[in-house]
Amino acid sequence: MPLRSLSSSRTVATRLAIRAVAIALMAAPLAACGFWEDDPGYQTQATDPPDLLYNQGLVAMKAGDYSKASKRFDALDKQYPQTEWQKKAILMSAYSNYTSSNYDDAITSSRRYVTLWPTDKDAAYMTYIWANSQYKQIPDITRDQDRASQALAGFQKVVSDYPKSEY
Numbered sequence: 001m002p003l004r005s006l007s008s009s010r011t012v013a014t015r016l017a018i019r020a021v022a023i024a025l026m027a028a029p030l031a032a033c034g035f036w037e038d039d040p041g042y043q044t045q046a047t048d049p050p051d052l053l054y055n056q057g058l059v060a061m062k063a064g065d066y067s068k069a070s071k072r073f074d075a076l077d078k079q080y081p082q083t084e085w086q087k088k089a090i091l092m093s094a095y096s097n098y099t100s101s102n103y104d105d106a107i108t109s110s111r112r113y114v115t116l117w118p119t120d121k122d123a124a125y126m127t128y129i130w131a132n133s134q135y136k137q138i139p140d141i142t143r144d145q146d147r148a149s150q151a152l153a154g155f156q157k158v159v160s161d162y163p164k165s166e167y
Contacts, residue, residue, distance in 0.1 A: 061096055135155075
């Protein structure tokens with residue numbers, strides 16, 4: 001009888017060991033999430049001053065790294081809501097996404113800007129970015145023309161809502 005209880009305790013121990021290994025293997029990818037960041041040399045902190053984030057975004061844009069610039073502007077937007085920095089961050093995020101041909105994110109940022117500040121001096125430019133991002137994504141004429149109609153509506157909005165703007 002003692003042999004049987006010994007083997008059953010080994011079975012229980014084996015099952016527990018297998019479960020522990022399985023949990024560790026499932027948790028490993030979660031622990032490595034931060035390992036693949038684009039810029040391991042610097043991670044934005046919640047206490048970063050807004051001018052630092054903004055200037056890092058501008059430096060990245062000047063260097064041609066528009067995805068890094070967009071990340072800095074997005075961090076600025078999230079960390080300093082309802083400030084002038086947020087307004088600058090959304091505008092520059094839309095511009096950097098548009099410049100890097102990341103049109104869906106440019107559309108999102110520019111529409112958000114116009115929604116939050118429809119009478120701002122840069123609202124016409126953001127509407128233009130939105131419409132032009134739609135236009136740049138128009139497939140050939142034999143396909144769905146939803147993007148074309150959205151681009152046309154955006155350009156008409158620029159003309160009707162901001163008739164004195166340069167856009």
